Amino acid sequence: MLAQAAAKLGLQCHVFSSEADACSFQVVQRTTLADFSDQAALEQFARDCDVITYEFENVPAAAAAFLAKRKAVLPDPGVLATTQDRLIEKNFVRNLKIATAPYAPVDDLAQLVAALAKIGTPAVLKTRRFGYDGKGQVKIRKPSEAAAAWQAVGEAPSILEGFVDFECEVSVIAARTGDGQVACFDVTENEHRNHILKISRAPARIPAALLAEAPRIAKRIAKAFDYVGVLGIEMFVVRRNRTPVLMVNEIAPRVHNSGHWTLDGATVSQFEQHIRAIAGWPLAKPVRIGRATMVNLIGAEVDDYARSLKVPGASVHLYGKGEGRPGRKMGHVTTIVVK
Ligand code: AMP
Numbered sequence: 001m002l003a004q005a006a007a008k009l010g011l012q013c014h015v016f017s018s019e020a021d022a023c024s025f026q027v028v029q030r031t032t033l034a035d036f037s038d039q040a041a042l043e044q045f046a047r048d049c050d051v052i053t054y055e056f057e058n059v060p061a062a063a064a065a066f067l068a069k070r071k072a073v074l075p076d077p078g079v080l081a082t083t084q085d086r087l088i089e090k091n092f093v094r095n096l097k098i099a100t101a102p103y104a105p106v107d108d109l110a111q112l113v114a115a116l117a118k119i120g121t122p123a124v125l126k127t128r129r130f131g132y133d134g135k136g137q138v139k140i141r142k143p144s145e146a147a148a149a150w151q152a153v154g155e156a157p158s159i160l161e162g163f164v165d166f167e168c169e170v171s172v173i174a175a176r177t178g179d180g181q182v183a184c185f186d187v188t189e190n191e192h193r194n195h196i197l198k199i200s201r202a203p204a205r206i207p208a209a210l211l212a213e214a215p216r217i218a219k220r221i222a223k224a225f226d227y228v229g230v231l232g233i234e235m236f237v238v239r240r241n242r243t244p245v246l247m248v249n250e251i252a253p254r255v256h257n258s259g260h261w262t263l264d265g266a267t268v269s270q271f272e273q274h275i276r277a278i279a280g281w282p283l284a285k286p287v288r289i290g291r292a293t294m295v296n297l298i299g300a301e302v303d304d305y306a307r308s309l310k311v312p313g314a315s316v317h318l319y320g321k322g323e324g325r326p327g328r329k330m331g332h333v334t335t336i337v338v339k
Contacts, residue, residue: 001263002055002255003028005271011279016045023320036063046070053229053278055254057083058130074178074228074278079253082225086128087159089251096224098217099247101236102162109150115160116143122163125149127156134195139163164247166236170204172218173259175230175273175283182222183273183283184215185266188258190234193298196327200258200294202265206237207244214246221251230274232256257296257329264315264334265292290338302330311335 003013003024014030015022025031030048034041042063046052052073054064057080064077082088090103104115106125116123121143127136138152140160169192173185189204190197204211218233225231232252237244259270268284276283297305302324308316311333318331 001260001269001271002053002274005269006275008272009275009279009281011275014045014048016041021322026320036060039066042066043070051278053274057253075225075231075253076228079225079227083251083253084129086126086131086250087157088128090159092224093221093248093251096220098220099245101164101247101249103159106150106158106160108155109147112146112150112158112160113143116140116146119160119162124161124163125153125158126161127153127158129157137195164236164238164249166238166247167244168204168206168237169234169249170206170210170214170237170246171200171232171234171256171258172214173230173232173256173262173270174215174218174222175270175277176219176222176227177277177283178228178280180223181283182219183286184218185259185262185270185286186288187211187214188261190258194327196296196298196329197257198296198298200261200292202261202288202292210237210244210246217246217248221248225253227253229253229277230255230259230270232259234258257332258294260317260332261292261294261334262286263317265289265294265336290336292334292336294332294334296329297331297333299326299328299330300324305331308333313337 006013013028015024015028016032018035020033032041032045046067049071052067052071061080067073068077082092087105090100093100102119106112106115123140125138138149140149169190171188171190176182186202187204188200188202191199234250236247236249238247255270255274262269267287273283308314313335315334321330324330
């Protein structure tokens with residue numbers, strides 16, 4: 001989708017992937033299939049590009065640093081060091097005086113027992129690295145489950161988070177340029193099933209004060225990173241003494257699934273905003289053109305795509321990923337209601 005947005009602006013992409021079936025290979029002419037540790041391949045790739053970006057946060061830090069010595073890599077790979085580690089990320093957010101769930105680092109079972117005593121139950125134990133869509137996460141309902149939970153995360157360095165009894169989950173997709181311009185899309189409300197995003201709705205049905213506060217939080221985070229490109233910030237809406245407030249759950253240093261509705265529901269997509277930002281171009285001012293609902297097609301749900309094709313007004317996106325393994329995001333369908 002980034003490559004398609006670049007093509008719309010007359011820019012060409014060269015995609016580097018370590019996976020032979022990378023779906024972006026289907027839409028660009030210049031491709032490199034190589035491991036992220038292959039320095040000769042990285043070197044050649046850097047030579048062929050004017051600017052380099054990434055669209056998933058687990059790009060090995062060493063590969064990003066190698067490329068950054070040769071060409072501009074945006075957003076700066078330093079952002080990865082923060083967002084690849086849940087503890088560093090949470091500390092970063094807390095240092096900005098932005099609310100998060102209560103949390104504590106856990107490096108061994110004794111620390112987990114102590115953290116449970118401090119934070120209480122229910123709680124969620126999450127590995128610090130390589131967790132997404134609920135992977136590397138386990139809910140702890142009572143303190144006696146500590147040892148089993150520690151085993152379940154493979155005894156990997158983790159954090160314990162207090163379980164947040166949220167009213168809903170929302171996200172902000174923000175774009176920022178090198179000279180500090182920021183443009184946010186309307187706050188999106190997200191519904192997860194089995195920890196995987198299932199439905200995004202824009203605008204979020206939350207109080208006006210929070211609709212204004214969420215982009216302010218996103219801007220503070222983007223500024224603190226001196227971020228260039230698009231980032232997604234996931235937040236919980238929590239009721240505190242009857243007043244709803246926002247807590248940041250996670251920062252995604254990339255275009256985000258909850259922003260896919262912008263392809264059909266806004267005058268500019270998150271993908272185009274990202275390309276504009278990294279190309280050093282001005283951002284567009286996004287205008288939402290209706291009430292948007294995006295539904296992910298997960299695993300075998302994609303087999304039923306023909307039904308979505310028949311829905312009046314629905315826009316169907318299929319990613320060309322091949323096999324619809326359980327839990328894999330295979331496509332999405334967006335509907336826009338214009339009043
Ligand atoms: P994450 O990988 O941190 O984005 O978590 C995936 C999903 O798990 C979130 O979108 C929430 O639905 C749920 N979740 C994660 N952390 C918490 C928490 N501390 N309290 C309640 N639910 C959570």
